[in-house]
Amino acid sequence: MTLALSRRAAMLGAAATSGSLLFAGGQAGAQQKPTELRVGITTFLSGPASVFGVPARQAADLLFEEINKAGGIAGIPVRAFYVDEGPGTDHLVGEYRRLVQNEGVHIVFASISSGSCLACTPLSDEMKKTTLLWDCGTQRIFEEGPHPFAFRTQGYGTPEVLAPLLYLLKHKPEFRSIAVINQDYAWGRDSWELWKAGMDALKPGVRVLAELFPRFNSTDFSTEITRLLALRPDVILSTSWGGELVTLIRQASERKLFERSTFVLPVAEASLQQLGKAMPQGHVIGARGDHWNNHPKPKDPARFKRFVDTYRAKYNEYPIYPCHHMAQAIAAMQAGIARAVAAKGGGWPNDQELANAFRGLTFDSPTSSITLREDGQGLEDQIVGLSTFTDKFAFAVPKDMVIFPAAMVSTPVGQKSVPWLKSLKPEILDQMPAPIAG
Amino acid sequence: MSGTVTAPARRVAPIGEALLALLGIAAVILAAWAVPWLKFILTVALAKGIAVLGILLLLRAGQVSFGHSMFLAIGAYTVAFLAPALPEALLLLPLGAAIAGLFGLVIGLFVVRYRDIFFGMLNLALSMVLYSLLEKLYSLTKGTDGIRVSGLRFAGITPDLATQEWVMFGLALGLAILFGLLVRAYLGSPMGRALAGIKTRETRLEFMGVSARRVLLAAYVLSAVMGGVAGTLVAMTSRHVTPQLAYWTSSGELVFIAVLGGAGSALGPFLGAAAFELVRVYAAAAVADAWQMILGAVLLLVILFAPGGLWGMLAGRLGRRP
Numbered sequence A: 001m002t003l004a005l006s007r008r009a010a011m012l013g014a015a016a017t018s019g020s021l022l023f024a025g026g027q028a029g030a031q032q033k034p035t036e037l038r039v040g041i042t043t044f045l046s047g048p049a050s051v052f053g054v055p056a057r058q059a060a061d062l063l064f065e066e067i068n069k070a071g072g073i074a075g076i077p078v079r080a081f082y083v084d085e086g087p088g089t090d091h092l093v094g095e096y097r098r099l100v101q102n103e104g105v106h107i108v109f110a111s112i113s114s115g116s117c118l119a120c121t122p123l124s125d126e127m128k129k130t131t132l133l134w135d136c137g138t139q140r141i142f143e144e145g146p147h148p149f150a151f152r153t154q155g156y157g158t159p160e161v162l163a164p165l166l167y168l169l170k171h172k173p174e175f176r177s178i179a180v181i182n183q184d185y186a187w188g189r190d191s192w193e194l195w196k197a198g199m200d201a202l203k204p205g206v207r208v209l210a211e212l213f214p215r216f217n218s219t220d221f222s223t224e225i226t227r228l229l230a231l232r233p234d235v236i237l238s239t240s241w242g243g244e245l246v247t248l249i250r251q252a253s254e255r256k257l258f259e260r261s262t263f264v265l266p267v268a269e270a271s272l273q274q275l276g277k278a279m280p281q282g283h284v285i286g287a288r289g290d291h292w293n294n295h296p297k298p299k300d301p302a303r304f305k306r307f308v309d310t311y312r313a314k315y316n317e318y319p320i321y322p323c324h325h326m327a328q329a330i331a332a333m334q335a336g337i338a339r340a341v342a343a344k345g346g347g348w349p350n351d352q353e354l355a356n357a358f359r360g361l362t363f364d365s366p367t368s369s370i371t372l373r374e375d376g377q378g379l380e381d382q383i384v385g386l387s388t389f390t391d392k393f394a395f396a397v398p399k400d401m402v403i404f405p406a407a408m409v410s411t412p413v414g415q416k417s418v419p420w421l422k423s424l425k426p427e428i429l430d431q432m433p434a435p436i437a438g
Numbered sequence B: 001m002s003g004t005v006t007a008p009a010r011r012v013a014p015i016g017e018a019l020l021a022l023l024g025i026a027a028v029i030l031a032a033w034a035v036p037w038l039k040f041i042l043t044v045a046l047a048k049g050i051a052v053l054g055i056l057l058l059l060r061a062g063q064v065s066f067g068h069s070m071f072l073a074i075g076a077y078t079v080a081f082l083a084p085a086l087p088e089a090l091l092l093l094p095l096g097a098a099i100a101g102l103f104g105l106v107i108g109l110f111v112v113r114y115r116d117i118f119f120g121m122l123n124l125a126l127s128m129v130l131y132s133l134l135e136k137l138y139s140l141t142k143g144t145d146g147i148r149v150s151g152l153r154f155a156g157i158t159p160d161l162a163t164q165e166w167v168m169f170g171l172a173l174g175l176a177i178l179f180g181l182l183v184r185a186y187l188g189s190p191m192g193r194a195l196a197g198i199k200t201r202e203t204r205l206e207f208m209g210v211s212a213r214r215v216l217l218a219a220y221v222l223s224a225v226m227g228g229v230a231g232t233l234v235a236m237t238s239r240h241v242t243p244q245l246a247y248w249t250s251s252g253e254l255v256f257i258a259v260l261g262g263a264g265s266a267l268g269p270f271l272g273a274a275a276f277e278l279v280r281v282y283a284a285a286a287v288a289d290a291w292q293m294i295l296g297a298v299l300l301l302v303i304l305f306a307p308g309g310l311w312g313m314l315a316g317r318l319g320r321r322p
Helices: A002-028 A050-069 A089-102 A114-127 A157-171 A186-202 A222-231 A242-254 A269-278 A301-315 A321-343 A351-358 A417-422 A426-431 B002-006 B014-034 B036-060 B069-082 B089-111 B116-136 B161-188 B190-200 B202-207 B212-238 B248-261 B268-286 B291-305 B309-318
Strands: A037-043 A078-084 A107-110 A131-133 A150-152 A177-181 A207-212 A235-237 A262-265 A284-286 A362-364 A369-372 A382-388 A397-404
Touching: A037 A050, A037 A089, A050 A078, A050 A242, A050 A301, A050 A321, A078 A089, A089 A107, A089 A114, A089 B036, A089 B212, A089 B268, A107 A114, A107 A321, A114 A131, A114 A150, A114 A186, A131 A321, A157 A186, A157 A262, A157 A284, A157 A382, A157 A397, A157 A417, A157 A426, A177 A186, A177 A222, A186 A417, A186 A426, A207 A222, A222 A242, A242 A262, A242 A269, A269 A284, A269 A321, A321 A351, A321 A362, A321 A369, B014 B036, B014 B161, B014 B268, B014 B309, B036 B069, B036 B161, B036 B190, B036 B212, B036 B248, B036 B268, B069 B089, B069 B116, B069 B212, B069 B248, B089 B116, B089 B212, B116 B248, B161 B190, B161 B212, B190 B202, B190 B212, B202 B212, B248 B268, B248 B291, B248 B309, B268 B291, B268 B309
Parallel strands: A037 A078, A037 A107, A107 A131, A131 A150, A177 A207, A177 A235, A235 A262, A262 A284
Antiparallel strands: A284 A382, A362 A369, A382 A397
């Protein structure tokens, strides 16, 4: 082992030295246009969150193929380097370095897990590598400090929790008690804290009957369901996701819990295809964004339909929200690079110039357009509605949809989410757009 | 299982071992210099190697700890908690080690009463208690999202990124050599010999007037200190700590490395750790969605064809037949 390593290391050493000399020469003059655009993508390829990671990777493969067929980005083909988030943070920060220092990626798409994002974003500062946070939701990223090279191309926890809360307050204003059943990890805790802060400000006096945090990756919720049946809360909130949410909904609906309480499920969208007709109707569902398959008025209906259709044709399922978040990150990258190249009069931007192009950037997603604020946070609209069935889909979709403009439900720049939510006034409900039948 | 792990490989003359160690050190430095991103991987590998050295000590007594990464986590969280108030890496390192050692003493006082599967499982249970605490005390630890380790100073100087990577690498390498020599000396000392006595027949030790518990306790505390050192190094290198560090799979990883490297020499853990991290990172780079299978296949091959681990293979090649 040692011998083999030293021999290989010697060869690598020789190669790297010559490589670095070449590189030094290249940097002295104008930035050379690369022969391919290298994109590092961290996503879950193993573990429970691969229900998000694998579809997102499929969406990226599909879109990159399309882009390359059409001549690439700024005239050069795109090449993706995927990294698995599954093994955890200490592996991932090593992989981030490998992407930047070894694979020479021009841009990184970081992370589904908030923990991964929190670890990668400071690395983007240190290594000065433009990083698009393509799916993680933690509000801590831009509220705890500036990150000049990081941009989030989608919404985040605060709007994704506040929009369903506002919807509930409008839809069922008379509710008096609530219970929460969330996964016992950071998102489960964070989302409840955000909800509670907003709820106490907008409708003080709601009784919290139970705060249940079953173990992460639980497969049996019978104890929790029994307790909820006995407590009879008017509303049950759950920000759980993936297979766990499917299990929870199946077990709860078998025991008629959905008939006693109104559920609010802000991350339901990704599990609805799997649930099929098992999803009860009339409960508040969210999608971490505005990309429902029955979006009432997508900005570019043809593009939306094409994306959904090609994805379905290739993978035999509808795209779920991480696919759309991936598509948004790719759209942002295209727009950002085009802007950076234009700013340089056709030349290739360096890392700093590339990052500059993303600040304040507006790009189109199939359903809407998203602006990256000055702090790096993207403004993505949120659509919340009530679960129902239509002839068109074999799974639940929302009706009576409200499109929440992102700016209305996002914490303003420079403020922290929890204090901002606590400062909300009930008048915010008057700004809420009218529901669309859908 | 411990029987095969600790089966001493063919003896290699001390001079040969020293030569191999020097060769290994040179190779590691060369690799880190030639391939910048490997510096990070190798730093983590060296740190894990130090933790596995601790496991190797316990293996000498025939005991496998399936919860050893709790000391790694204690070291790492010490750094994460104290770094904002005390950003001096050279103070945090001994502090992390001392706190882990203290925990090792307290925990050791009762786990050394047990042997074999009970010892392993008790360690596992305690590490999972720590994991749950780190995960559940959300307001303190930020749960599974973990804590970012704030900027560090080294002897009062805040180096730039590239220098800091070298400093961490140098620190890890230096400590690895130090602890390697220490463990070698310890295993040669009466206390170390007594560890082997626990494995073969404990009553004999007691007849000789040696307290088996004390012998094991000393080794346990030493291994906890090494776990703590490894944890501080991992935290300072990856700059982000999560409860995952204390999860049983992390402990399993350490035992995996011990098996992979072989327990015949203090070099084994480092061989194992370097091989583990390199296989993992190259496998992940080659096939992002099937790297676990490659890692599993490597371990199976080692267990089937080289029960003495990588060190056993090397020793078999280089050593004279007894």
